[in-house]
Amino acid sequence: MASPRKYYTITAIVVFVVVSLIVFSLNFKSPERMSFFRKIVLEAVDPLECAVDSVFSSVGGAWKRYVMLVGLERKNKELEAKIVSLVRDVGDYREMSLECARLREIMNMKKGFEFTTVAARVVGRNRSSVFKTVLINKGTADGIKTGFPVMGTGGVAGRIMETSRNVSKVLLLVDYNSNIDVLVQRNRCQGVLRGCGSSGCELRYVQKSEDVKTGDVVVSSGLAGVFPRGLLIGKVAVVKKGEVGLFQKIMVHPAADIARLEEVLVILREKEDNG
Amino acid sequence: MIYYLLLPIFSLLLLVIQVTVFDILFFGKTGLEISLILVVYAGFYLSMIRGITLAFVLGFLLDCITGVVPGFFVLSYVLIFLISRGASLKVYARGMVFTMGFIFVCVLFEKFLIILMYRSLYGINVFYDILNTSLLQAVAAGVFAPAFFVLFHRLEVLFNVWEARSPDQL
Missing domain, CATH: 1.20.5 (Single alpha-helices involved in coiled-coils or other helix-helix interfaces)
Structure with missing residues (x-):
């Protein structure tokens, strides 16, 4: 006869596995249900991040500077x-x-768009993860909301995925879940830029008849409503027109140095037109 | 009881160190998933309830901090804990080489779950991209695992001593 302790252990295993599956599926069905807990965790991370970051950033900065001398x-x-x-x-x-x-x-045309921005510092990233996200030290207290575009040095870095009062999580444009509606600047050819992890990004749904060349600049189209029109995203790195299929395979190298993001600008909203 | 109260705080601290300090130490070239090493350690040496709770909490917090597909780390950490637990019951001589090899396999298993998830849920093939990055990560995790096991063991001993003494002090 099995001991009660054995049943206790088996029950615990079953409960935890089932709860894990529920958490996993719940986030697909209704992500907002779990967002409250995620916000609490993000907020709890803030003081710890600040403390650890303040200690190690000065040491790390000196170390990086020494390495850079080479x-x-x-x-x-x-x-x-x-x-x-x-x-x-x-x-x-x-x-x-x-x-x-x-x-x-x-x-008598209107001037180009100007944006109100908030500068933020990258306080956490997990390079061991396949998911490409970073944490920044600004949140809803600074007017940041989910979906706001984030600019790195040189171009678009990603968008706000989740935000709490003082911390926000940024989904980088190289993440597989990132999709941005873009234009090739030279010929105004439209496509969707999807992240490809460490390989950069792939410009999808561009027909073979379109003339896209290596080095062409890619900018946001402004169509999906998340990214304002004309933000620099990257340059075309590779163009392949295979034998089969309707579309070209175009790889895009992001303009922002995603691997070395330290400071970012979050675009809050478009200013009223001046023109 | 105090273990379950302190667990979220220490887990959060560990993850914060993982996403800040280790980024500096490795010059941003690779990452070291200490949380996964801890989950395997829990599978080897902690009791079932304590270990599975630790895996669940670590997974949930990692999902909140860096996850893009929420719930993924919860599920994968619980699975890795159960595999480690199963291995610990079957393998008695867990030397340094075994620990290194096991961690190496666990990191690859986690990446395999990611490939499977993207393939089945989004229809995206991330195999080659993950292969490029995860081998180095798996090697790094394997190499550093014995040192972390020693560290975790010392912390566990310290905690057990403190836990045993705390009722007297109260």
Whole structure:
């Protein structure tokens, strides 16, 4: 005859497995039911993150700076060459900007969109996870809401996935669950940019007849309502037109340095047009 | 009882260290899933109820902090705990090599669950991407696992001593 302790153990196993399955399925059916608990956890993380981060960021910063000294001379030369090229580009763009302003005045058009932003610091990331998310140290107290776009250095980094009072979780654009409606800037060809983990992103649903080249700039289309129109997302890295299928296989390299995100800007809302 | 009260706090602290400190230590190149090592340790050395509660809490907190598909880590950690528990009942000589190998396999098993989940729920094949990153992570976890096992064991002993003494102090 089995002892009561054995039944107790088996019952515990069954209960925990069933509860795990319920939690897993509940989040697909009605995610808002669990969001209360998730918010509590995120809020509890905040003081711990701040304490640990303040101790280790200074040490880590010094260590990173020391590591960065290696190969600094080579990098310096590369950057100097880049500056020369960029100065030339800035001159061109300044000319174009003035021309654009004149044309806008002539046509009485509205000015481009401006955004209210909140700067935040990345306080946590889990590189061992396949899920590409980071935690930032701003939340609903700063006006951040779920779905708001997040900009990194250079371009779009992702969007707010979950937020509590002082902490928010950002779904990076390289995550498999990230989908952004985008345009290829040069030919205005539209597609959906899906994250591909460490491989970057894939631009999907672009027909083979469309002329997309390596190096083409990809910007947000503004169609889905999450990302404002024209935000820089990345550059086309690989274009493959296979034998079968309707669409091209296009890989996009994100403009934001996703692996080294330290500070981000959260776009709160569009300002009223000035024009 | 005090174990269950302190469990969420220490689990949260461990996960915060995992997502902050270890990012700095590994220069952002790879990650070390200490939480998974702890789940396997629990499977080997803790009692069933304590261990499965620990796996559940760690999974839930990790879901809240970094998860994109909520509930995934809860399920995978509970499964990994049960597998570790099963292995601990069958294998008596758990040396360092066994621990390293077992952790290596557990990390790969977790990644396999992710591949399976994406394949079945979203129809996305993430196999090659995960293969690129997870082998290094599995090796890192395997290499560091014995050291963490020693650390967890010492913490467990300290906690047991403290737990045994605490009623007298009260």
